[in-house]
Amino acid sequence: MATLLYTILTRLSGIAIEVLGHVLPTAVGVLGEATLSERSSRSEVVYRLLRQAILEQALKPGTKLSEDTIADHFKVSRTSVRGALVRLNAEGIVDLRANKGACVAEPTLEEARDIFSLRRMLEAEVIRRLVADLGAAGFKRLEQHVREEQAALSDHGPLSIRLAGEFHILLAELTGSQALTRFVREVVSRCSLILARFARLHSPECAVDEHIQIIRALRSKDIAAAEKIMLEHLDAVELRAELNPDKAEPDISEILKRYAGES
Amino acid sequence: MATLLYTILTRLSGIAIEVLGHVLPTAVGVLGEATLSERSSRSEVVYRLLRQAILEQALKPGTKLSEDTIADHFKVSRTSVRGALVRLNAEGIVDLRANKGACVAEPTLEEARDIFSLRRMLEAEVIRRLVADLGAAGFKRLEQHVREEQAALSDHGPLSIRLAGEFHILLAELTGSQALTRFVREVVSRCSLILARFARLHSPECAVDEHIQIIRALRSKDIAAAEKIMLEHLDAVELRAELNPDKAEPDISEILKRYAGES
């Protein structure tokens, strides 16, 4: 397990080292969501890299995130790592057990259903708002994004997973509501964890086609139809996840709970 | 300004000092939301105290939160304070400007409307779920809470402000959905900031009566009615806030922007 973390971080550390030299602006661009010229502290960089690693499912749920290990690999002090871990914990994608170290969060099946249910609500709202006022510029960004997704499709790897999630975040951003965006970002992140934990193979996870359909529905300005498409899309995502709750328990405590009569 | 922070923290530090001795369990109880026996790190304690101070509107939007000052008053190191500030920042109630220190967030009017709109959506969902499955135990907790609110009413101070917000959080908790609770907690927190910034006098802010009506509506199991009451309640809260956008600009930059033609 420690070995796995080792491997992942080594792969990322190539970026990290450059980042921690003075190539920041460029590297920030690479990391995606940064608005340019935004200077990044070490803690910020670690935060982004870890987040990326988790959302790309390189770091799987349950993986222990030792401060020392991470600090060594990113060539920073534990202080910076801690800052990042605290933030990730606040977002719910890292569990922070006192004196026992951090690990990638392991959503339970129950939590998974909970998240999905909320996600449906939030994204339905997104659709409603977008049908009302999405302009040409917005559609352009969406289409551009989908093109990127298609380009990354052959990759079958981390990139396509991340882009699939970011499509939904982009939708939320286009509503112009910061708060809504924030929440969508969070549920999408956690859904990524859930899929990592429960889904068999992540397949092309969110089929790009479904995203294209959503755009088309938005164009049609038909609220009911658009909402329906989105919900079906989310159902599809959820189905891919929960169909096999077999994989649901690599975690013994879940199993034992039932025998202990804790519900 | 620094003087104000000084005063507030001094008032809180009485608690803090005890807390940082070994009286933790007791003190934690005082702080409300803790499930007993949960040991708290220094960072955690600072987090809770700051959060409480902000939500009770003792620390008003815009107040600078110097790490040194806080650390001195709570008798902890800056390290612990930083951890707390990072968390508060993640929740959106503290702004963290690089190399310039933290300050209590100052929601703009635009953000305020955004938050309220989201809040309506989230709490409507809460009501829908509660109408469906709130049991006797739940009603009991709600009524207990309202009694506390009534008791605190004469106080006209921090306590009643906090309890008013916590009523809504309690409602969310009763749905059993962690994610929903989390989001409601966040919007309620930010609404508190908004009221602190824009509302004239916070009056009994959320009239206790309105809370009682909500409970009654829940009892009636009439979704439409209950939802309506809740939305009216939130409208009332919002009205109290936005009726006088005069107070909207104690902040010069907002004013100057208009003259600079930046929008």
Add this chain to the structure above:
DNA sequence: TATCCGGCTATCGTATGCAATTGACAGCGC
């Protein structure tokens, strides 16, 4: 007089060191 420049101070970002807690293992008693 207004503007620009340089040092100064206050404050933050990061690294490191030490104390404290946890979990494991060996040894002892039952």
Add this chain to the structure above:
DNA sequence: GCGCTGTCAATTGCATACGATAGCCGGATA
């Protein structure tokens, strides 16, 4: 053989120390 207890290593929590950055103020210059 089983369980308990005390010691040890590993890892975190916290404090302190240092370097870096932003904002302030005074002086010099046009």
